[in-house]
Amino acid sequence: WGIPQIDETRVAKVDSEMLPPGAKDLALLKSGTKLLAIGERVVNHWGDVLTGLSEAQTGPLRITGENPETIVEIKIPASAIDRQSIAEALYLWQDNVIGVVNPGSPAEKGGLREGDRVVKIDGILVSNWYDMTDLVRSNPDVQLEFALEREGRELTRFVTPELIVEGGAELGLIGTLAPALAYSYEKVPLLSAVQLGYQETLAWSGMILTFVKDLFTGGVSSRDIGSVLAIGQIAGQTVRQGIEFYLRFVALFSINLAILNLLPIPVLDGGHLMFLGLEAIRGKPLSLGTKLVLSKIGFIFLITIMVLALYNDIARLMGM
Known part of the structure; x- marks a missing residue:
């Protein structure tokens, strides 16, 4: 450790x-x-x-x-x-080997499997993971020919990247992840470990807040939101990669919940803090009716997000 x-x-x-x-x-x-x-x-x-x-x-x-x-x-x-x-x-550097194939993804439909080594795409030599992703991302909704090595055999599969919009650009996505990287562990004193944990928590919190901001400004697609199904899939992937990956996922998930709970949305803790702030500015408490109306709006908003997230997960599983 x-x-x-x-x-x-x-x-x-x-x-x-x-x-x-x-x-x-x-x-x-x-x-x-x-x-x-x-x-x-x-x-x-x-x-x-x-x-x-x-x-x-x-x-x-x-x-x-x-x-x-x-x-x-x-x-x-x-x-x-x-x-x-x-x-x-x-x-x-990451090897041109497929580490994970997401269920219902274009990669799974095209016959790609975990452990496949991608040698060429449409006749273009692939030497590392980024060679592959660059070709996939630049060819949305276009059928690509994958030359593979699988268990010592050479074979060909055809995959059509799904068209997604990211930052206003149309990109291709096939639903694969790179293989897990090999790690070693550099020992640090306890106090240094606490400081590093604090710094990493701040960094992850900033990334989560940036994602929330981009979600409302159009920087990321609403299709990137996932529900318990996506969480379960990611948890399963991290378990297969090793205990350290799973523990980091659990820590990140906990930070994610804490940050989201502090957003100024009524019915969340952040919403209650917002009420207290408004009351401090006004110099008097909000009426019960106002709190109820705002809480109902917040509840409807959260339910809408949850339904959207669940729909996204089901759509991904069904290849929609």
């Missing part, structure tokens, strides 16, 4: 559009490059890569790969946002 660290230092791809000025040469790293050092820091796992980039001094920085031709020089900017962009532009 300790801080989970991903046992991988290979780069799958580099998003050149995210790189700030001075760091553009990072895009010269080829897919599959194994990183050995960030500056003077030897990297043994992906956490070392991210730490090396975030803690590097402003100015020139050498990125060293396993081959002489994979050594690049970049300039680390002073801006924390630009530094974060460099880290986010690096995509961690």
Whole structure:
């Protein structure tokens, strides 16, 4: 037990559009490059890569790969946002093997199975997970030919990605997940573990609030909402991946419930806090009738969300 660290230092791809000025040469790293050092820091796992980039001094920085031709020089900017962009532009290597096939998904309908290695899509060579997802996402509602390796056999399957709208863009989705990553654990003192847990809780809370905001502003689709069926599926997947994944899921689910319960919606605790705030501003309590009307509106809203979430889950299971 300790801080989970991903046992991988290979780069799958580099998003050149995210790189700030001075760091553009990072895009010269080829897919599959194994990183050995960030500056003077030897990297043994992906956490070392991210730490090396975030803690590097402003100015020139050498990125060293396993081959002489994979050594690049970049300039680390002073801006924390630009530094974060460099880290986010690096995509961690994930094998082109299907880890999970969601029930009722286009992948299941097309005959893809867990453990299949995707070799080509429409004749285009696939070397890692992002090669596959990029091709799928760029071909919504278009039948694709998957060349696979399954238990030593070569076979072909045809899958049509479902068209989804994300951020105003039409994308393809087949309903698969990458295989679980291999982790090692870096031991930390108890007090440091408490601090890290606090920081991660804040980070997850921010992500949940961002999702809620995007849901109302159109940044994400209402089809992304799930009910108890989706929760059960995800819980089952994390159990298969290992106890540490399941415990992290339980922790995230608990944070999710706590955040949602504090939203200013009548009938939730956040709604009661909203009533108290309004009464403090007005200098007098709200009338019982006003509270009842607002509570009914909040109750109807929550029931609507629950019905929508259940419909989404049933639609996914039925392939709708």
